[in-house]
Amino acid sequence: MNEDDFEIGSTSPELVSLLESDDIQPGMTVGYQTCKTIYLYHPLGGKMVDRPVKMAMNEPRTVHIAQTFGIEQRLRDAFEREWKALGADRHIANAARLARIYGTSAIAMLVDNQEPSQAVDFRTLYKHNVSFNILDPLNTAGSIVLNQDPNAQDFQKVSGISVAGKPYHKSRCVVVQNEDPIYLAYNPAAFGFTGRSVYQRALFPLKSFIQTMRTDDMVAVKGGLLVTKISGASSVVNNMMQRLSSFKRGLLKRGKTGEVLQIGEKDLIESIDLSNLEKPLDSARNHILANIAAAADMPAIILNSETFARGFGEGTEDAKAVAVYIDDMRAWLDTLYDFFIRVCQYRAWSIEFFQSLRADIPDIKDTYSIYFAKWINNFEFRWASSLKEPESEKVKVDEIRFKAIVSMLEVVLPQLTADPENRATLIEWACENANANEHLFPQRLSFDYDKLKDNPPPAAAPDSEKPGSGMML
Known part of the structure; x- marks a missing residue:
């Protein structure tokens, strides 16, 4: 029996009608309406879904485009402006939320005056207005079922989506699933053989948590009772x-x-004695929270709302477990980020943007295609570290790295006076590594390395020819 078959009374709250049913037992499947009810009304429903996504996306990613020298800042600014204009972070968070609630979700890109069933021409995308719709399984029902034929090329793969009978080309959409699909494991919440809801394994302990709330309410009501x-x-x-x-x-x-x-x-006259309830109530509540966290495969400290003061400050095991969990969440979000990165690159670094660069920098000689390919091939979107370090520690690490760079230059550079090509390569390497130490040097250093090759330093004069030197008789 599926919980979606329960008849919810008009006078009884949905969550109570659902979670107080005696039919709910460990191992029951969760349906679409069940997942929606838990997310909307259960005290932990939103936290199980949203908190990990918020923790993963708490620190913004930083843009780095290697080997672009003096124009990197302009490329970065253009990309970040377009990223913000598209509202990419909000769309990614909403899609991740729906995927964790139901097991799968999709993002569809709509372009003005273009049929969604046709492939996107990314080269002209900057000319059109674009918008994004975040779709849950009910919107895409029937199109993300996933083929279960093990001999088919699209075996358990998403080839595209269809919304209200209108197909979308795979270049216009991206589908994300919470956990990978299991062969012949039907997910009623997503209407297909897809990933699973974060509530799937935690349904029974979520029901038990409601009983602890009722007990807390009873204690709060009886706490002011006086016995005479x-x-x-x-x-x-x-x-x-x-x-x-x-x-x-x-x-x-x-x-x-x-x-x-x-x-x-x-x-x-005395108050009612409830002291004997404290220990068993706390123990039962903590065990239920631990069971929910284990069922959702997340650190229990996230649900317990315990302090991270010692954890992230001193690198305890709890902090490391949370950091690993955040890194896994970020890896899961990469599919959504890759979709928006491609859209943002083509819109931010358009031919018009390239022409404005060429007007300001006459040294740009090659074609737009060559430069654009170089930009996207050297593009990197970095996450901040999950484990937080004090700024003083970060500066110390950068200082040690910079001293190592200086030591390398002092040893190798004098030997390359007569080799301008390798000398320019060494200086380029040193500059790129020094520019990575953003805590020491917020402004980037850039040279024209072609001129360094064409203008080697003059050869050092012998000691006997230096000014002020004389011959010994």
Whole structure:
């Protein structure tokens, strides 16, 4: 039985109707509506999906284009402006969110006055307005089923998508799946033999977590309950004694801070004792959170909301586990980034951009195709390190690297005075490595290496010919 078959009452909250069902047992499959309900209403539903993506994308990637010398900053600025204009980071985060909720999602690129079924001409893409739609499995139902014929070329591969009966060429879309598909393992949440929802293995402990919330609510409600022991004046209970006891309870109920309440010598007032619940409640809650984290294959510290003060500061095992997890998330996001990188490169570094560069820099002699191929071949989009280091430590590392570069130049450069080509190559190597030390030198150093080859340094004069030297008689 699938949870999507449950009838949700109009007067009962969806999450309660779903997760309080006795039919939910370990190993049950989660359907489309189940995943949506958990994400929308379960306290951990959003955190399991969004928190890892936010942690992976917390630090922006940096653009590096090697061997571009003086124009690298202009290339970088153009790329980053177009990346921001496209809203690429937001689209990537939304697609990753849907993939983790349902098991798969897609991004479709729409270009003005172009049929989505035709291949994209990236060379003219900068001339048109583009927009991106983030699609969940219900939008693409029937097109991302994945072929299960092991002899077919498209065996468990996505060849394209179809939205409301309209096909999209594979150059206009990208599909991302949470976990790889398993042969003949149908995912009802994605309507195909695709990846799986992050809730698939965690459904039962997610149900158990709701019970801990109910217990917390009960403790919060009963925490202010007062228990009174009021001794009676006699063993005969009459109306007068009942009214007197009721009057005492009323005084106790209305009493506030700063007031004085008088009670009898044998009367006793105390709060309800809930101290015995603390340890079993904390233990059960932590175990449930650990089970959910294990089912979702994520570090439990992310769900527990524990502090990272010691972890990332001192490199503890928890910090290393979280760093490895973030690196895995970033590797998973590469498919989405590659799609937007290609679109952004063609739109940012267009022929018009190249002509403006040539107008400002007359030394650019080759064609646009040659330069564009060089730019994309030397393009690198780097993530920041998952493990954070203090700025002082980063400066020390860069300083050690720079000293090693200087030592290399001091040893090798004097031997290349008569070899201008290798001398220019060595200087180019030193500059590229020095420019990588961004914590020491925020501004990049660039030489015209062709001129270095054509203008070698003059040969050193012998000591006897230096000014001020004389001959010994």
